[in-house]
Amino acid sequence: xxxxxxxxxxxxxxxxxxxxxxxxxxxxxxxxxxxxxxxxxxxxxxxxxxxxxxxxxxxxxxxxxxxxxxxxxxxxxxxxxxxxxxxxxxxxxxxxxxxxxxxxxxxxxxxxxxxxxxxxxxxxxxxxxxxxxxxxxxxxxxxxxx
Numbered sequence: 793x794x795x796x797x798x799x800x801x802x803x804x805x806x807x808x809x810x811x812x813x814x815x816x817x818x819x820x821x822x823x824x825x826x827x828x829x830x831x832x833x834x835x836x837x838x839x840x841x842x843x844x845x846x847x848x849x850x851x852x853x854x855x856x857x858x859x860x861x862x863x864x865x866x867x868x869x870x871x872x873x874x875x876x877x878x879x880x881x882x883x884x885x886x887x888x889x890x891x892x893x894x895x896x897x898x899x900x901x902x903x904x905x906x907x908x909x910x911x912x913x914x915x916x917x918x919x920x921x922x923x924x925x926x927x928x929x930x931x932x933x934x935x936x937x938x
Contacts, residue, residue, distance in 0.1 A: 794834035801827040815886060822882045829875040836868040859916040866909045873902045 801824045808817050808824075840861070877898040884891035 794831045794838065797827055797831035797834060801831065819883065819886055822879050822886075826876055826879040829872050829879070833868050833872040837865065840864045840868070859913060863909070863913065866905070870902060870905050870909070873898065873905065877902055 804820060804824045804827070808820055811817060877895060880891065880895035880898050884895045
């Protein structure tokens with residue numbers, strides 16, 4: 793799916809290069825940025841799942857493993873949503889203020905996700921202190937990737 797999204801974005805940009813560069817072209821470039829962000833999210837999620845489930849053969853049960861897996865996943869989601877929020881803001885500036893509320897809601901959602909993720913990491917550290925051997929196991933699994 794990520795490769796298909798990359799192809800769609802590249803095709804759109806290629807078509808823009810042969811056309812006149814105007815306000816319509818700017819909107820299409822902004823839309824292509826959103827499609828590229830979605831493609832990067834798909835690639836990163838696939839990489840995370842491959843590394844965790846296939847290469848490491850890890851069972852996500854220990855607090856350390858859960859925190860690390862969710863952190864990798866959340867980085868991708870938060871960055872993608874932040875990019876989408878910026879794209880929505882640019883789009884709203886070109887199309888009118890009616891879309892600005894949507895862009896503001898998206899940026900607010902990114903802030904809420906970051907705060908929730910930070911709280912999760914903080915609370916999960918306490919659980920990790922109860923199982924220090926889980927951290928050692930996770931570090932040994934990381935050596936498989938080197």
